[in-house]
Amino acid sequence: xxxxxxxxxxxxxxxxxxxxxxxxxxxxxxxxxxxxxxxxxxxxxxxxxxxxxxxxxxxxxxxxxxxxxxxxxxxxxxxxxxxxxxxxxxxxxxxxxxxxxxxxxxxxxxxxxxxxxxxxxxxxxxxxxxxxxxxxxxxxxxxxxxxxxxxxxxxxxxxxxxxxxxxx
Numbered sequence: 001x002x003x004x005x006x007x008x009x010x011x012x013x014x015x016x017x018x019x020x021x022x023x024x025x026x027x028x029x030x031x032x033x034x035x036x037x038x039x040x041x042x043x044x045x046x047x048x049x050x051x052x053x054x055x056x057x058x059x060x061x062x063x064x065x066x067x068x069x070x071x072x073x074x075x076x077x078x079x080x081x082x083x084x085x086x087x088x089x090x091x092x093x094x095x096x097x098x099x100x101x102x103x104x105x106x107x108x109x110x111x112x113x114x115x116x117x118x119x120x121x122x123x124x125x126x127x128x129x130x131x132x133x134x135x136x137x138x139x140x141x142x143x144x145x146x147x148x149x150x151x152x153x154x155x156x157x158x159x160x161x162x163x164x165x166x167x168x
Contacts, residue, residue: 012135013158014054016091017042017084023061024082034069035078042084050091051158052135060131060139063124064095064151070118071099071149093153094142101146110141 024031024038031038050057065080072078081096102110102117109115111129116122129139135156142150 010159010161012053013049013051013160014057015160016050016052016057016093016155017046019054019057020061020082020084020093023058023065027062027065030066030069031080034072035076036069036072037077037079038065039079039081040083041081043086046084046086048086048091049158049160050155052131052137052155056131057155060128060153061093061095063128067118067120067124068095068097068099068149070120071097073100075099089157090137091153091155091157093155095151095153096148098148102141102149107141111139 020040020042024040061082068080069078075098077098079096079098081094083094083096085092085094106115106117110117111125112122113126114122115126125139132139132153132155137153137155140152140154142152
C-alpha cells in the first residue's frame with residue numbers, strides 16, 4: 001500500500017527550484033526588455049519536492065512574474081526577488097516586487113475571479129489560489145507597501161520515487 005501511495009504522490013510532486021529556474025529562463029527576454037533585476041534565493045542543499053504538478057507550479061510562478069513586470073509600468077530600478085525556504089513541513093516561496101502598490105481596497109479583490117488592476121483577464125491570481133488550495137497549499141498577499149509587494153506561496157512536501165521519476 002505504501003508503494004501505491006508513494007507512486008501516486010510522486011506523480012503530483014516536483015522540484016520547485018527547478019520549476020522556478022525554468023520559468024525565469026522562459027521569461028528571460030521579457031525580463032531583460034523591461035530592465036528588471038531578478039534575484040532567486042534558495043538553499044543549494046535543499047533536496048525536497050513540493051506536492052504540486054510541475055506545470056501547475058510553473059503557471060503560478062509565471063503569472064506572478066508577469067504580473068510583477070506589468071506592475072512596474074514606467075518605473076526604473078525594478079526588482080523581483082523570489083525566495084524559496086523549507087520550513088517543515090512546508091515550502092515557503094516568497095515573490096517580492098517593488099512595483100506599484102496594491103491599494104487597500106484591492107487587497108482582497110485581487111483573488112476574485114475576473115478582477116484585475118493590470119488590464120488582464122483577472123483569472124491568474126484566482127486560478128493560482130485555487131490550484132494551491134487543491135494541493136493543501138495557499139497563496140497570501142503578505143504585504144503591499146509603497147516599496148514592496150510580497151506574495152507568499154505555501155506548499156506541502158511531496159515525494160519523488162527516484163526509480164520511476166521522469167521529469168514530470
